[in-house]
Amino acid sequence: MRRLSPWLVVAMALGYLFLYAPILILVVYSFNESKLVTVWGGFSTKWYGELAANDKLLDAAWLSLRIAAASATGAVVLGTLCAITLVRFGRFRGRLLFSAMTTAPLVMPEVITGLSMLLLFVALQQLTGWPDGRSALTIAIAHITFATAYVSVVVQARLGQMDRSLEEAALDLGARPLRVFFTITLPLILPSLVAGWLLAFTLSLDDLVIASFVSGPGSTTLPMVVFSSVRLGLSPEINALATILLGTVAFCVIIAGIVLSRRRGERA
Amino acid sequence: MSRDNPHASHAGRRLVAGVPYLWLLVFFLAPFAIVFGISLSKARFGVPPYEPLLQNGEVMAQWGNYAFLLEDPLYLTALLNSIQIATTSATICLLIGYPMALGIARAPDRWRSPLLLAVILPFWTSFLIRVYAWMGLLKNEGLINSLLLALGIIDEPVQMLQTGFAVHLGIVYSYLPFMVLPLYATLERMDLSLLEAASDLGARPWRAFLTITLPLSLPGVVAGFLLVFIPAVGEFVIPELLGSSRTIMIGKVLWTEFFNNRDWPLASALAVAMLLLIVAPLAWLESMRVRRRGAAR
Numbered sequence: 001m002r003r004l005s006p007w008l009v010v011a012m013a014l015g016y017l018f019l020y021a022p023i024l025i026l027v028v029y030s031f032n033e034s035k036l037v038t039v040w041g042g043f044s045t046k047w048y049g050e051l052a053a054n055d056k057l058l059d060a061a062w063l064s065l066r067i068a069a070a071s072a073t074g075a076v077v078l079g080t081l082c083a084i085t086l087v088r089f090g091r092f093r094g095r096l097l098f099s100a101m102t103t104a105p106l107v108m109p110e111v112i113t114g115l116s117m118l119l120l121f122v123a124l125q126q127l128t129g130w131p132d133g134r135s136a137l138t139i140a141i142a143h144i145t146f147a148t149a150y151v152s153v154v155v156q157a158r159l160g161q162m163d164r165s166l167e168e169a170a171l172d173l174g175a176r177p178l179r180v181f182f183t184i185t186l187p188l189i190l191p192s193l194v195a196g197w198l199l200a201f202t203l204s205l206d207d208l209v210i211a212s213f214v215s216g217p218g219s220t221t222l223p224m225v226v227f228s229s230v231r232l233g234l235s236p237e238i239n240a241l242a243t244i245l246l247g248t249v250a251f252c253v254i255i256a257g258i259v260l261s262r263r264r265g266e267r268a
Numbered sequence: 269m270s271r272d273n274p275h276a277s278h279a280g281r282r283l284v285a286g287v288p289y290l291w292l293l294v295f296f297l298a299p300f301a302i303v304f305g306i307s308l309s310k311a312r313f314g315v316p317p318y319e320p321l322l323q324n325g326e327v328m329a330q331w332g333n334y335a336f337l338l339e340d341p342l343y344l345t346a347l348l349n350s351i352q353i354a355t356t357s358a359t360i361c362l363l364i365g366y367p368m369a370l371g372i373a374r375a376p377d378r379w380r381s382p383l384l385l386a387v388i389l390p391f392w393t394s395f396l397i398r399v400y401a402w403m404g405l406l407k408n409e410g411l412i413n414s415l416l417l418a419l420g421i422i423d424e425p426v427q428m429l430q431t432g433f434a435v436h437l438g439i440v441y442s443y444l445p446f447m448v449l450p451l452y453a454t455l456e457r458m459d460l461s462l463l464e465a466a467s468d469l470g471a472r473p474w475r476a477f478l479t480i481t482l483p484l485s486l487p488g489v490v491a492g493f494l495l496v497f498i499p500a501v502g503e504f505v506i507p508e509l510l511g512s513s514r515t516i517m518i519g520k521v522l523w524t525e526f527f528n529n530r531d532w533p534l535a536s537a538l539a540v541a542m543l544l545l546i547v548a549p550l551a552w553l554e555s556m557r558v559r560r561r562g563a564a565r
């Protein structure tokens with residue numbers, strides 16, 4: 001094994017310091033007694049208590065989680081169908097438009113996606129009466145639409161590398177296409193569906209801009225609450241919230257890492 | 269599919285392709301037609317806050333919003349600013365991300381996954397909160413200023429929040445993982461025997477880097493640059509929270525026209541202009557890149 005040059009080690013260390021120092025400082029200050037976010041006033045967990053009593057924020061968090069779960073599920077279904085169409089169906093009429101529509105959301109600025117979805121909902125409501133105002137439903141539809149593109153990319157990569165011989169064997173033995181899909185294709189691409197679901201879930205949970213355009217009076221998501229409180233200045237409660245979010249993510253990632261490395265160990 | 273799967277029914281395929289096709293037509297493509305339509309309308313007080321395009325059977329389209337975008341220098345400035353800020357930030361990302369990606373790709377095998385994971389991990393946490401973290405650090409009474417004051421390096425707080433510097437910093441910080449990942453992917457695949465050959469032939473490490481590693485990693489550089497540039501150029505949150513009224517970016521201007529001025533037609537015209545001037549060239553570049561990569565395979 002060649003040794004890493006000391007320059008690279010230093011550059012990496014600085015890079016990771018840059019990535020993690022702000023987050024760690026945020027966590028440390030969530031345990032700060034003082035109301036002033038930048039002055040240390042002693043250790044305290046009182047901001048977690050305040051957070052637990054903040055109904056507006058908790059309601060928004062619960063709404064965001066439900067929207068994220070619903071839109072991730074919808075996006076996985078649509079994204080998988082997109083991926084199958086693009087990888088397996090070869091050439092067909094309208095393919096160019098289809099592949100353009102599945103990749104365009106990836107390069108679309110959020111403000112444009114948000115504005116265009118809102119104008120669509122307004123126009124639809126004028127023409128058909130549906131959707132009746134903006135709500136969690138319109139946020140979920142908007143999130144499904146832009147997350148589908150991401151899921152499609154993830155699933156396409158997996159479908160492209162997949163060994164086709166198992167499917168072909170099943171078809172030769174007389175299995176119907178739908179059955180082949182559910183007993184062979186789906187289990188084989190399942191990891192990419194899980195990855196796509198998690199990605200879509202995160203994108204939805206994190207989205208401020210699109211949700212702001214298409215949300216209604218009763219549907220304020222967590223990022224919208226965080227944004228409006230952050231815009232007014234720093235608040236230790238947000239630090240506490242950040243710490244909980246980071247803790248959850250780190251916990252999940254470490255568990256996933258352990259499971260994956262175990263499985264790899266078993267295989268080897 | 270008919271070629272390699274004669275059993276697949278035609279109706280089944282129609283359904284598989286048809287459902288997402290219809291969804292995207294209705295919820296992705298149709299909205300742009302509506303945006304274009306409303307960009308030709310006029311703002312008014314009411315619900316919705318724009319004049320209907322069809323009045324008594326007559327089309328009331330007018331190009332006034334586009335003329336206004338050209339007249340007021342604010343919009344051109346915002347566009348150029350956005351492109352400049354996104355370009356500079358992507359370049360800084362490259363300078364920070366390249367050594368990181370190279371280090372991860374050349375690290376011992378068992379270190380690679382955890383190191384890579386550590387780059388991705390911040391991406392899975394809230395974007396808003398990562399930007400918020402910098403507000404606390406950059407404030408006049410913030411940690412960086414306090415530290416510099418305590419060390420006697422400065423005598424009075426340096427204004428860092430609400431500057432162009434803070435906007436660049438926020439973008440670099442938020443999108444650094446997007447730069448590292450594609451760079452890592454190309455560097456990791458690289459054939460290391462080329463470097464050994466170069467060193468056997470007497471090339472110094474720097475020279476080997478400049479003549480072998482760097483050119484071979486160019487696809488990763490381009491991919492990483494685009495992955496940072498694309499979200500950065502239309503960014504709203506970062507200039508809103510870290511920038512000042514002088515760091516105008518096009519995404520923020522659109523947001524203001526829509527939410528603060530409630531001028532939906534002008535916001536729509538701005539969206540159309542952004543699509544034509546920023547998104548269309550990027551989409552074209554991206555499709556060229558994908559096609560070239562496909563051909564190389």
